[in-house]
Amino acid sequence: MNLWCTLMYLSRIEEKMLSGEYGEAIQLAMKILVKVGESLGAERLVEVNHVHISGVSYSNIGDPGLRFIEKLAEIGGSFRVFTTVNPTCIDLFGKTDIFSKDLIAGQMRIISALEKMGAEPTYTCIPYSIRKPLPNEHLAWGESNAVAMANSYYGARTNREGGPLTIASALTGRTYYAGLHILENRDVKYRVKIEYKVVDEAEASILGLYIGDKINGIPLVENAETWNFYMIKEFLASAAATGNHALIVLDNITPRDTYIIGHSIENILIDQREIKNLYNKYSSTPDISGKTLVYIGCPHLSVGELRHVANMISKYESVKENVFFLITVPYSFTSEIERYVEILRSKGVIVAYGTCPIVSKFKDKPDKVLTNSGKALFYLSKLHGLEVSLLGLKDIIRRVMTQ
Amino acid sequence: MKIFKAKEIVSGECFGEPFIVEHKISFFGEVDPSKGIIKGYDGSFKNKVLLIPGTRGSTVGSYIIYALKEYNTAPKCIIAGEAEPILIVGCILSNIPLLEVTDFNGLINCIRSDNGYVIYRRDLGGVVVEKRHSNSH
Numbered sequence: 443m444n445l446w447c448t449l450m451y452l453s454r455i456e457e458k459m460l461s462g463e464y465g466e467a468i469q470l471a472m473k474i475l476v477k478v479g480e481s482l483g484a485e486r487l488v489e490v491n492h493v494h495i496s497g498v499s500y501s502n503i504g505d506p507g508l509r510f511i512e513k514l515a516e517i518g519g520s521f522r523v524f525t526t527v528n529p530t531c532i533d534l535f536g537k538t539d540i541f542s543k544d545l546i547a548g549q550m551r552i553i554s555a556l557e558k559m560g561a562e563p564t565y566t567c568i569p570y571s572i573r574k575p576l577p578n579e580h581l582a583w584g585e586s587n588a589v590a591m592a593n594s595y596y597g598a599r600t601n602r603e604g605g606p607l608t609i610a611s612a613l614t615g616r617t618y619y620a621g622l623h624i625l626e627n628r629d630v631k632y633r634v635k636i637e638y639k640v641v642d643e644a645e646a647s648i649l650g651l652y653i654g655d656k657i658n659g660i661p662l663v664e665n666a667e668t669w670n671f672y673m674i675k676e677f678l679a680s681a682a683a684t685g686n687h688a689l690i691v692l693d694n695i696t697p698r699d700t701y702i703i704g705h706s707i708e709n710i711l712i713d714q715r716e717i718k719n720l721y722n723k724y725s726s727t728p729d730i731s732g733k734t735l736v737y738i739g740c741p742h743l744s745v746g747e748l749r750h751v752a753n754m755i756s757k758y759e760s761v762k763e764n765v766f767f768l769i770t771v772p773y774s775f776t777s778e779i780e781r782y783v784e785i786l787r788s789k790g791v792i793v794a795y796g797t798c799p800i801v802s803k804f805k806d807k808p809d810k811v812l813t814n815s816g817k818a819l820f821y822l823s824k825l826h827g828l829e830v831s832l833l834g835l836k837d838i839i840r841r842v843m844t845q
Numbered sequence: 846m847k848i849f850k851a852k853e854i855v856s857g858e859c860f861g862e863p864f865i866v867e868h869k870i871s872f873f874g875e876v877d878p879s880k881g882i883i884k885g886y887d888g889s890f891k892n893k894v895l896l897i898p899g900t901r902g903s904t905v906g907s908y909i910i911y912a913l914k915e916y917n918t919a920p921k922c923i924i925a926g927e928a929e930p931i932l933i934v935g936c937i938l939s940n941i942p943l944l945e946v947t948d949f950n951g952l953i954n955c956i957r958s959d960n961g962y963v964i965y966r967r968d969l970g971g972v973v974v975e976k977r978h979s980n981s982h
Binding site: 477 | 854855878903904905907908909911912915928929930931933934937938
């Protein structure tokens with residue numbers, strides 16, 4: 443009996459991949475895609491233009507993940523498609539002193555195996571800033587915030603994949619054709635009307651945390667076109683953290699031919715009072731007594747966002763003494779952001795490349811965390827058990843910088 | 846003899862002593878791959894038939910299943926009520942046979958009432974429970 447027979451339609455080249463003609467690594471990757479695809483009802487595979495690999499932090503995947511990724515590189519694995527990679531658990535320029543140092547050796551082995559297979563050394567959760575997705579383009583992305591941006595903002599098509607599946611897609615250049623790759627599955631079930639003006643990314647985060655938590659199925663959010671890009675980014679990242687959302691249609695932003703509107707749509711109203719209650723539910727009261735970590739850059743800041751933050755901070759003297767002010771950025775932006783990083787460092791801000799506290803371990807845990815990101819709030823309180831509060835960027839800077 | 850219909854997701858032999866888990870597990874966080882044990886359960890599932898209703902949680906779970914093979918603590922096979930991608934990927938990486946049995950609760954009840962072994966019969970298209978002989982063990 444052929445152990446890997448499948449009812450799925452495969453092209454000739456895909457059959458060869460599955461039978462091992464292209465080597466052991468691609469064969470293993472193909473088995474993963476075919477078996478997972480079958481279980482999800484896929485009738486075929488689809489080629490993808492860009493893979494984003496998640497699950498590469500040594501702090502998360504440990505020795506089991508390290509050994510698997512190394513084994514793929516050892517048996518000749520090689521990526522067939524443009525492949526970016528999520529953040530690691532260490533500051534890749536080694537200038538940050540707040541993450542655990544004993545993870546360096548393991549993380550570097552994961553990095554070198556991925557790069558040997560052909561991954562771009564991006565180490566960021568905003569792959570759309572490296573290569574902008576096109577409407578209706580098929581992708582295989584991990585990292586929930588990036589997936590939500592790809593589908594919702596750019597109108598591309600990707601499911602929310604786990605680490606090993608993204609590696610399988612990088613090796614084969616394919617993913618299974620199911621879920622959000624099919625237009626019929628991109629159907630809106632709820633219309634969300636927000637009856638107040640959302641003013642900053644902290645409020646957009648609260649809204650995201652709530653919608654992620656409460657709504658199952660694809661929502662359409664009205665009035666998001668009045669928000670700036672940063673607010674949209676924080677909104678989607680937060681919704682993807684508390685829920686399984688991979689697509690949230692943003693009215694007048696999401697390209698119109700990338701989703702359909704179902705027949706029976708339920709309306710949901712969210713007013714200001716409700717958001718106030720939610721703020722109290724999700725966030726602690728901001729307080730910067732004790733050892734406080736300020737964290738900006740979840741998801742990673744783009745070049746423009748970093749410039750904006752550097753400009754704001756340049757007007758102040760320095761970071762208050764009990765405060766660690768951390769900003770995280772993609773590894774791949776190194777040369778473009780140098781002068782902003784210099785300004786920030788001169789004011790006492792720590793800038794870390796290619797990492798983030800969510801996928802890392804603190805050397806010493808802070809007493810409190812202040813952030814403008816709903817996603818950071820959700821994971822730092824849930825995974826690291828920290829007391830986290832949410833404020834807009836402007837408010838945070840005003841509180842933690844001296845004049 | 847009742848046959849519990851099974852779908853063979855990762856092919857291979859599946860028979861032996863059952864190790865029953867009642868709730869969906871997150872391999873990441875709930876399973877110690879170096880010992881082959883699950884939080885809240887006595888003993889190891891090594892070389893046994895691991896029965897779980899399903900999996901949940903982080904996709905790192907797939908790597909933990911892979912680690913079971915590396916540490917030589919893997920179960921003989923896994924029978925799941927619902928096999929979703931984390932579990933499927935983990936079993937493919939580690940070559941652990943994986944079956945999906947729709948009437949998972951029925952199977953567990955049958956194993957308990959008969960105090961029996963589990964055997965996958967490909968020829969019958971399902972899993973059967975065989976009573977132990979009183980003189981064995």
